[in-house]
Amino acid sequence: xxxxxxxxxxxxxxxxxxxxxxxxxxxxxxxxxxxxxxxxxxxxxxxxxxxxxxxxxxxxxxxxxxxxxxxxxxxxxxxxxxxxxxxxxxxxxxxxxxxxxxxxxxxxxxxxxxxxxxxxxxxxxxxxxxxxxxxxxxxxxxxxxxxxxxxxxxxxxxxxxxxxxxxxxxxxxxxxxxxxxxxxxxxxxxxxxxxxxxxxxxxxxxxxxxxxxxxxxxxxxxxxxxxxxxxxxxxxxxxxxxxxxxxxxxxxxxxxxxxxxxxxxxxxxxxxxxxxxxxxxxxxxxxxxxxxxxxxxxxxxxxxxxxxxxxxxxxxxxxxxxxxxxxxxxxxxxxxxxxxxxxxxxxxxxxxxxxxxxxxxxxxxxx
Numbered sequence: 001x002x003x004x005x006x007x008x009x010x011x012x013x014x015x016x017x018x019x020x021x022x023x024x025x026x027x028x029x030x031x032x033x034x035x036x037x038x039x040x041x042x043x044x045x046x047x048x049x050x051x052x053x054x055x056x057x058x059x060x061x062x063x064x065x066x067x068x069x070x071x072x073x074x075x076x077x078x079x080x081x082x083x084x085x086x087x088x089x090x091x092x093x094x095x096x097x098x099x100x101x102x103x104x105x106x107x108x109x110x111x112x113x114x115x116x117x118x119x120x121x122x123x124x125x126x127x128x129x130x131x132x133x134x135x136x137x138x139x140x141x142x143x144x145x146x147x148x149x150x151x152x153x154x155x156x157x158x159x160x161x162x163x164x165x166x167x168x169x170x171x172x173x174x175x176x177x178x179x180x181x182x183x184x185x186x187x188x189x190x191x192x193x194x195x196x197x198x199x200x201x202x203x204x205x206x207x208x209x210x211x212x213x214x215x216x217x218x219x220x221x222x223x224x225x226x227x228x229x230x231x232x233x234x235x236x237x238x239x240x241x242x243x244x245x246x247x248x249x250x251x252x253x254x255x256x257x258x259x260x261x262x263x264x265x266x267x268x269x270x271x272x273x274x275x276x277x278x279x280x281x282x283x284x285x286x287x288x289x290x291x292x293x294x295x296x297x298x299x300x301x302x303x304x305x306x307x308x309x310x311x312x313x314x315x316x317x318x319x320x321x322x323x324x325x326x327x328x329x330x331x332x333x334x335x336x337x338x339x340x341x342x343x344x345x346x347x348x349x350x351x352x353x354x355x356x357x358x359x360x361x362x363x364x365x366x367x
Contacts (some may be wrong), residue, residue: 006330007035007304007313009297010220011044012104016257018223019109019265027199027254028226035132036312038107040115040125041099042088042166047325049094059084061323069116098218098258101174101184108276109265112137114297116163118155119283124296125151125159128280130227136309137282138301145303148282148297156281163274171271182214182250186258202253203245204232212238223252240264250256275308302334315340 008018021028051061059076066077075085111133111168118125126148128134140146174184188199204223211217223239224232230253231243253259270276286299301313312330317340319325331337363365
């Protein structure tokens with residue numbers, strides 16, 4: 001594997017995939033991802049269905065200046081100064097249905113979690129989860145990359161309320177799925193020994209039956225990345241098999257965030273902790289970067305690059321040929337980080353793009 005280190009920014013399911021890839025590297029090949037920055041996520045939107053929905057309201061995506069989630073509303077600020085908004089409850093037509101079996105709102109297995117809920121406008125709430133995350137945030141504060149203060153009691157109460165709402169709502173949904181024979185393997189509590197035993201029996205055809213066909217795939221791209229022979233490819237809708245799996249290879253099943261998750265990753269009772277396990281929670285702003293909610297994620301990535309903590313970072317930019325279509329890529333350039341600042345709201349196969357670039361770097365390093 002390459003000696004390069006990367007920082008990844010992703011939703012809870014993407015962060016979980018990265019965690020599994022590295023924890024079970026003897027099965028998956030591992031990855032250079034060294035820092036995980038997770039985003040708060042209630043649900044994600046389909047680009048095509050969002051585009052279609054707005055078009056039905058006589059709005060083209062190129063007319064949108066900014067999207068925001070504000071006070072229970074999905075808001076589109078248009079270039080001409082007009083504002084379109086609907087209650088979050090009415091976003092169902094363009095919400096990805098596989099989001100409804102996830103109970104992780106604050107990216108519980110990241111090093112650092114970031115989101116807007118719980119902090120004032122133009123600030124971000126930052127949850128520090130690991131010692132590595134603490135070292136990074138402490139350094140960012142000390143060196144002036146960010147300004148931070150403890151989150152208010154009111155802010156934390158709101159954050160816990162929103163996280164509990166996701167847990168409660170989606171627990172009902174996944175239990176209903178299980179009751180009608182649509183497995184939600186990621187919610188079945190098993191030990192590490194049981195995890196190895198179950199995943200060690202499975203290949204891509206099992207992933208197809210257990211995750212993809214039942215509508216649980218999140219298009220993270222982990223299965224494509226870990227396949228040692230390129231037998232799995234991501235199209236616009238789902239992973240597909242393009243050739244036979246290697247004998248005794250189980251990499252995709254170990255890496256997928258929607259197969260089993262052992263209690264070594266998600267401890268028993270994790271859903272009883274709405275914010276997961278953490279060290280500190282801050283309300284943070286980065287005045288040097290104009291981001292959507294304080295530019296905090298961008299400021300952390302700039303710190304990591306400028307101080308050579310990592311060699312590259314993952315960012316989500318915009319497809320130059322399709323307004324607001326998210327496009328994930330790796331970069332070592334500060335200007336790319338600043339340009340990509342802001343939430344895109346539609347899902348992207350961050351694994352398919354970033355992991356594929358990581359694998360390319362590893363291959364080059366081995367030549």
